[in-house]
Structure formats: C-alpha cells, structure tokens
Amino acid sequence: MRSSTFRVLFCLLFVAVSGDAQIAKVDESLPRLDALYPARGPIPVIYAYGEPYERGVQIGTQLRAFDPDIVPRMAAARWDWVMTGIEHEISRGEILELIPDYLEAIEETMGKDIVDEYIGEMRGVADGAQVPFNDLFIVNLGGHYRKYFIDERGHNLSYYNGADGCSSIAVWGKATKDGKMIASHNCDWARNFPNNAHAAVVMHPANGNPLIYAAPIGTWGSHHIASDRLFVAGLALGKPKAKPRYLMPGGPNGMLQRWIVQYANSAAEARSMLDSKGGVGDRGYASPSGNVVYVDENEAMYLQTAPDKIGRIPNEDGYNLVTNHVVLDEMRSHFVQRKPQAVGDGFVDPEAGSINRRQSEKFLIEKNYGNLDVKGVIDIMSSHYDISSGRDNIFADTACQHGEYKGRFSGTNLSTVVKLSEKSVWIALGNPCVSPYTKLTFTSLEEVKRAADLAMKRIASTPTQQ
Numbered sequence: 001m002r003s004s005t006f007r008v009l010f011c012l013l014f015v016a017v018s019g020d021a022q023i024a025k026v027d028e029s030l031p032r033l034d035a036l037y038p039a040r041g042p043i044p045v046i047y048a049y050g051e052p053y054e055r056g057v058q059i060g061t062q063l064r065a066f067d068p069d070i071v072p073r074m075a076a077a078r079w080d081w082v083m084t085g086i087e088h089e090i091s092r093g094e095i096l097e098l099i100p101d102y103l104e105a106i107e108e109t110m111g112k113d114i115v116d117e118y119i120g121e122m123r124g125v126a127d128g129a130q131v132p133f134n135d136l137f138i139v140n141l142g143g144h145y146r147k148y149f150i151d152e153r154g155h156n157l158s159y160y161n162g163a164d165g166c167s168s169i170a171v172w173g174k175a176t177k178d179g180k181m182i183a184s185h186n187c188d189w190a191r192n193f194p195n196n197a198h199a200a201v202v203m204h205p206a207n208g209n210p211l212i213y214a215a216p217i218g219t220w221g222s223h224h225i226a227s228d229r230l231f232v233a234g235l236a237l238g239k240p241k242a243k244p245r246y247l248m249p250g251g252p253n254g255m256l257q258r259w260i261v262q263y264a265n266s267a268a269e270a271r272s273m274l275d276s277k278g279g280v281g282d283r284g285y286a287s288p289s290g291n292v293v294y295v296d297e298n299e300a301m302y303l304q305t306a307p308d309k310i311g312r313i314p315n316e317d318g319y320n321l322v323t324n325h326v327v328l329d330e331m332r333s334h335f336v337q338r339k340p341q342a343v344g345d346g347f348v349d350p351e352a353g354s355i356n357r358r359q360s361e362k363f364l365i366e367k368n369y370g371n372l373d374v375k376g377v378i379d380i381m382s383s384h385y386d387i388s389s390g391r392d393n394i395f396a397d398t399a400c401q402h403g404e405y406k407g408r409f410s411g412t413n414l415s416t417v418v419k420l421s422e423k424s425v426w427i428a429l430g431n432p433c434v435s436p437y438t439k440l441t442f443t444s445l446e447e448v449k450r451a452a453d454l455a456m457k458r459i460a461s462t463p464t465q466q
C-alpha cells in the first residue's frame with residue numbers, strides 16, 4: 001500500500017520534472033467523476049443590475065458563457081432530486097401542471113409584489129441561460145414545492161434530513177482589533193454535482209439594497225448573502241415537532257430571506273420582516289426549521305426557529321456563533337430529539353459533531369479575543385482545530401470540514417466573511433483551508449453596470465460554439 005503510494009508520487013514527480021506531457025495526459029474521451037474533491041479555487045463572478053427580469057437575463061447569460069451546459073445540468077440534477085421517492089406516484093408532467101396553482105398560493109403567503117419580483121428575476125435567468133422556466137422553477141423552489149405543495153396532495157414525503165454542516169460566527173466590540181463587526185458563514189454540504197456548482201453575484205437591483213452573494217448557480221441566493229448593510233445566513237437545525245401548515249409560514253425560504261436582505265436596513269428590521277411573514281427555516285430547501293443569522297454593523301442576531309417558536313441565542317461580550325444543534329433550552333421541547341446512531345460497536349450522540357465544531361470555534365474566538373480582524377476570522381473558518389483532541393485534526397468535526405476523510409461527499413463548499421464597515425465580502429469556493437478568498441466590494445451602480453455591460457458585450461461578440 002505504502003510503496004504503491006510512493007511509486008505514484010515518484011511518477012508525478014518525474015512528470016513534473018521532465019515536463020513531458022505525453023507521459024501523463026488526461027484522456028478527455030473517458031468519462032470522469034465531477035470530482036470527488038470539489039470545485040475549489042477562485043469563485044466565478046457575475047455582475048447584474050436593474051429590474052428583476054433584466055438582471056436575471058444578465059445572470060443567465062453570464063452563466064451560459066461560463067459553460068453552456070451548466071444550468072441545464074443543474075436543473076436535471078434538481079429534477080432528479082425532487083422526483084426521488086415519488087416517481088411512481090406522480091409524473092413530471094403532473095408536477096408541471098400544478099406550478100401555476102403553487103405560484104398563486106405563495107402570492108397569498110408572501111404577497112404579490114415579492115413573488116413578482118423574484119419570479120421575474122427567475123424568468124430572466126431562464127431566458128438568459130436558455131432553459132425552460134419550469135426548470136429554473138425546480139432549481140429555486142423544487143424543495144419547498146415538493147414538500148409543502150405536492151405533499152398536500154396525499155403524499156407523505158420525508159423532510160430533508162441532512163443536518164451535519166455549516167458554521168456561522170460573528171465578532172465585534174472588544175473581540176475585534178478595531179471594534180468593528182465581522183460576520184462569517186461556512187456552508188457545509190454535499191460536494192458532488194450539482195451542490196458544488198456555485199457562482200458569486202454582485203448585484204445592484206433597481207429597488208432595495210445592493211447585494212453580494214455566492215449561491216448554487218441559477219438560484220436567488222439566500223443561504224449566506226450580504227447587502228451593503230446586512231448579512232443573512234441560514235443553518236440546518238433538526239426536525240421540529242410542529243408540522244408546518246400547508247405552505248408553511250412565510251412561504252419559500254429562499255424567496256423570503258432574499259427579500260429580507262434586499263430590503264431590510266438592520267438586523268432588527270430583518271427580524272420584524274421575518275415575523276411579519278410568520279417565517280421559519282434556514283434556506284431554500286424544504287427545511288421546516290433552522291438557525292437564522294442577521295448581522296448589521298452594530299448588532300448580531302442569532303435565532304433558532306421552529307414553526308411554533310423563535311428563540312434568540314444571547315450574545316456573548318463581542319461574539320456569537322452557531323452550528324446545527326439546539327442550544328437554547330427553551331427550544332428543546334419544540335424539536336424531535338435525535339436518536340443515538342450506531343457507529344462501530346457503540347452509539348454516538350448525533351449532535352456530537354455539531355457541538356464539537358461549535359466548541360472548537362468558540363475556543364479559537366476566545367484565544368484570539370481582542371485581536372480578531374478579517375484575516376483572524378478567515379483563520380478560524382479555515383481551521384481544523386479540534387477541541388476534543390486539543391490539536392488540529394482533519395478527521396474531526398471542525399470549522400473547515402472534510403467529509404472525504406470520512407468516506408462522504410460532504411464538506412465545506414463555500415466560505416463567506418463580511419465586514420460591512422469596509423463594504424467588503426470575502427468568498428472562498430471549496431475548503432477555505434486550501435482555497436483563496438476572493439474579495440468583492442460594494443461599489444457604485446455605475447461600476448456594476450459597466451462590469452455587467454462589458455460581460456454581456458463580450459459574450460455577444462463571442463461566436464457560439466455548437
């Protein structure tokens with residue numbers, strides 16, 4: 001085993017030294033995995049501005065320029081996911097027939113203006129990417145639609161039950177070097193396609209706040225997204241006891257959180273907008289509960305939400321953080337207690353990984369208390385420090401997650417750090433321990449317009465490859 005590893009290393013070294021491309025060449029004719037090790041490196045960036053449909057077209061067109069197949073592939077993968085387990089009960093055709101009814105139903109919970117804005121943007125993305133609207137609908141709303149609309153028609157679909165990832169920390173005041181707020185979020189998720197296909201969007205919408213976010217391609221963005229005055233993040237949080245009503249309060253989370261970050265001026269206002277829709281949940285998937293993080297320049301608000309109760313995690317002096325378990329005693333009775341899982345000869349607490357991750361991150365915040373800056377926060381989000389062993393451990397549940405060492409596809413596939421006082425967002429694609437952070441800055445409408453127009457012009461002048 002070991003000697004063969006050395007042999008491979010030796011061969012690689014030989015190729016590198018000799019520079020002979022004939023010895024080792026990727027055979028493009030052979031099928032390959034999308035990559036066990038996820039997309040990582042500098043994140044692709046898209047610029048968009050204007051009215052919903054118009055900016056959608058800009059996004060879709062730029063995605064198509066990255067790769068003409070990327071949005072159709074994303075849609076195909078999301079379709080498969082939506083149909084899994086119900087393919088014998090309902091056909092794709094029947095699913096499509098119900099979409100207008102669904103849109104009418106969410107207009108009642110969300111309000112027509114909100115639905116028009118984000119469905120309009122989605123129509124633009126579809127047209128720009130040259131895919132049918134229904135495919136983009138499934139990319140953005142498939143999870144919610146399946147669980148809360150199709151299910152009501154006599155199906156009994158399971159909730160999305162993955163809940164082993166994501167970390168969000170915020171530091172400010174005495175914890176940071178200059179006293180200013182720095183917020184962050186690591187997205188831990190499956191890293192095979194389509195879950196590793198992300199792009200960053202820099203947007204000046206015609207109405208509301210300018211936005212910067214990284215999200216699965218073709219989606220609105222909602223899981224971690226910044227405006228020039230607010231950062232919003234969502235994290236999975238167990239299974240609530242209360243069954244969400246038909247079209248759960250607030251409607252689709254992706255649309256709800258995107259609306260909040262685009263129009264709220266502060267964390268407090270974000271919370272009242274969430275309450276105004278009776279909203280719960282984390283992200284655009286069919287998650288009936290979730291941690292919701294709202295951070296402005298002066299205040300960090302960490303919420304744990306279930307359909308029947310929202311609790312706020314008290315801030316420490318200069319920091320707060322959350323992973324994926326219930327930390328508020330008042331919320332515990334609102335969630336189904338997770339059963340210990342069999343591992344090897346014993347059983348493990350299913351929350352142990354999340355608890356370990358939060359404790360490890362808390363240790364690092366306290367260790368660097370008073371000296372934290374953007375680099376310091378990036379160091380924490382990229383860290384493998386494991387408090388249970390007191391050292392770096394790539395196999396443990398740490399801020400930067402590596403499922404590949406545990407035989408899983410999951411791991412950290414995006415990391416976002418935001419400093420609103422500097423109007424800047426840093427985004428790393430893939431594991432932040434090895435991936436560079438791209439710094440994106442909130443800038444004027446004129447500059448975003450110039451960047452978007454330039455990209456669109458370049459695409460228009462490039463001959464289409466067929």
Ligand SMILES: [Zn+2]
Pocket residue numbers: 382383384400401402431432433434
């Ligand atoms: Zn790492």
